Amino acid sequence: MYADMVIKSKAVFAGDGTQPFAGGVAIVNDTILTCGDELHLAAFIGPDTEVRDYGNKLVMPGIIDSHTHFAQGAMTTDPDFCVNLIDCTSFEQAMERVVSFAGAHPDNEWILGVQIIQFQWAVPEMPTAKMIDAYISDRPVLLQQVDLHTFSVNTCALEKMGVTRDVEDPAGGKFLRDENGDLTGVLSNNASALFMESVYNPPIERARESFAKTAAYANSCGITSVGAVNPTFVSLENPYAVFAEMNRAGRFPLRVFMYTDLFDLETMTPEEIEAKYDFPDSTIEWNGLKQFLDGVCSDHTAWMLEPYANAPETxxxxxxxPERIRASMLKAIENGMAVRIHAIGDRSIRFVLDCFEEGERLYGKQDLRHCIEHNETVQPEDLPRYARLGISPAMQPWHMLLDMADLAKDAAVGPERAALSWPLHSLQASGANIHLGSDFPVVGIDPMEEVYGAVFRMLEDQSNPEGWFPAERISMAEALRAYTLGSAYAMGVDDRFGTLSAGKVADICVLDHNLFTCPPAEVLETKAVLTVLGGKVVYEA
Known part of the structure; x- marks a missing residue:
């Protein structure tokens, strides 16, 4: 059988090796026919075969971002929907940018600022309503911390949503108050839900435009698949249905593996959940369930075994x-449903591992490909439990660099626990299946940022070339495997995706740098020159 297309290069990484090789991959229809060296490929090249030779560029499986909040991410990368504040080094600079955005967008119902890193400000605290009021008092403002666990609103926003000092804290969230019991305008976790529902509710066609632009950008990075995990952070009743509709129309060339709300099991049967998210004739698939257990260490919302070093009272x-999480996890496991839980603190991680262990004891091993998300502080005695229980740790190394710049994690947990942070090498050495993702839009969806963080563990400007706890670095091959086969395995689709193996779906990308030989700075600059989804070219530079 002759191939429809052959993609050649002097650097082919199949997803499961340690080094690239000279050769290529042959495609027929939507399937990989074979992958091998030049001599092997020759037998599959016929008179009508399209042969593409990419020289020294890197050919590899399509990148699989295992952890995104894609719907919200698409909106927060729209420069007319919000203003990005990630590089602001002071509250004043951030508000100058917010005021400018508000002036340029007089018809926006909400003024939204995203990706604040307040730890790089002189006063490393999220602003109060009064502070924001001094700049904008006549239009509602919502500011999001980069990790999406802490938020600030102005007085106009509180009034718009009818939130007064009598409001009760919701489960899993807090309205912060001053010494008099008055609202400060700073919110944590689920206290933001009311505001987020109002903010992230654009007209449907605007949402479609954002989704299409972001899918196209993902393709330009070599991404062919994403894990879209709960919550969506948008008010659209079912954004996945919009993805599917657009995909069928050719406007959304991306695979999406959904992990919807674990707590749906409290009101819906497993069959009802799967039916709600069944989108035939599309690349949008339901894969399992997901929930949060804690927050993040830098602002003391992660659940730790011992008190914080810089906040010993908590x-x-x-x-x-936790009991609600446990009960829902066990119900899911009993019904053969894969579960993913956000756990950053070492106490959260241990609790979730205990729940998975209980599920295995009650219902046996089922190869359900459960995951723990983030895994930012893992005690040594818990490391071997991942592999023993078949739990795949999801890691997002660029988060590490966000905390590295101002040593926010070191300050929060102290030096001994900082050394246990983002333990990529230790988890891998223990036999666990690491998979990489971005947590988009906490950071951008560009996978090279995560690869850079995993391999080099140093700041973007390379001002700390020795790296942050460099013993936890992993190799380039290990990082790329985690972003391809590792992600596919974690989501239970490694029989179809993740390697350039004969019989698998032809999801392939070609990157403009050979990541195995280029210097660190060029890793961050790397983009795709070709992205193939199911045998069809969806992006070409």
Whole structure:
């Protein structure tokens, strides 16, 4: 059988090796026919075969971002929907940018600022309503911390949503108050839900435009698949249905593997959940369930075993009732449903591992490909439990660089626990299946940022070339495997995706740098020159 297309290069990484090789991959229809060296490929090249030779560029499986909040991410990368504040080094600079955005967008119902890193400000605290009021008092303002666990609103926003000092804290969230019991305008976790529902509610066609632009950008990065995990952070009743509709129309060339709300099991049967998210004739697939257990270490919302070094009065606390999480996890496992839980603090991680262990004891091993998300502080005695229980740790190394710049994680947990942070090498050495993702829009969806963080563990400007706890670095091959086969395995689709193996779906990308030989700075600059989804070219530079 002759191939429809052959993609050649002097650097082919099949997703499961340690080094690239000279050769290529042959495609027929939507399937990989074979992958091998030049001599092997020759037998599959016929008179009508399209042969593309990419020289020294890197050919590899399509990149699979295992952890995104894609719907919200699409909106927060729209420069007419919000203003990005990630590089602001002071509250004043951030508000000058917010005021400018508000002036340029007089018809926007909300003024939204995203990706604040307040730890790089002189006063490393999220602003109060009064502080924001001094700049904008006549239009509602919502400001999001980069990790999406802490938020600030102005007085106009509180009034718009009818939130007064009598409001009760929701489960898994807090309205912060001053010494008099008055609202400060700073919100944590689920206290933001009311505001987020109002903000992230654009007209449907605007949402479609944002989704299409972001899918196209993902393709330009070599991404062919994403894990879209709960919550969506948008008010559209079912954004996945919009993805599917657009995909069928050719406007959304991306695979989406959904992990919807674990707590749906409290009101819906497993069959009802799967039916709600069944989108035939599209590349949008339901894969399992997901929930949050805690927040993040830098602002003391992650649930720790011991008190914080710079806040000894607290160990953090769960964002949701642990017993509710446990009961829902066990129900899912009983019904053969894969579960993913956000756990950053070492106490959260241990609790979730305990729940998975209980599920295995009650219902046996089922190869359900459960995951723990983030895994930012893991005690040594818990490392081997991942592989033993078949739990795949999801890691997002660029988060590490966000905390590295101002040593926010070191300050929060102290040096001994900082050394246990983002333990990519230790988890891998223990036998766990690491998979990489971005947590988009906490950071951008560009996978090279995560690869850079995993391999080099140093700041973008390379001002700390020795790296942050460099023993936890992983190799380039290990990082790319985690972004391809590792992600596919974690989501239970490794029989179809993740390697350039004969019989698998032809999801392939070609990157403009050979990541195995280029210097660190060029890793961050790398983009795709070709992206193939199911045998069809969806992006070409």
């Amino acid at each position: 160990c953090g606390e769960p964002a949701e009732d």
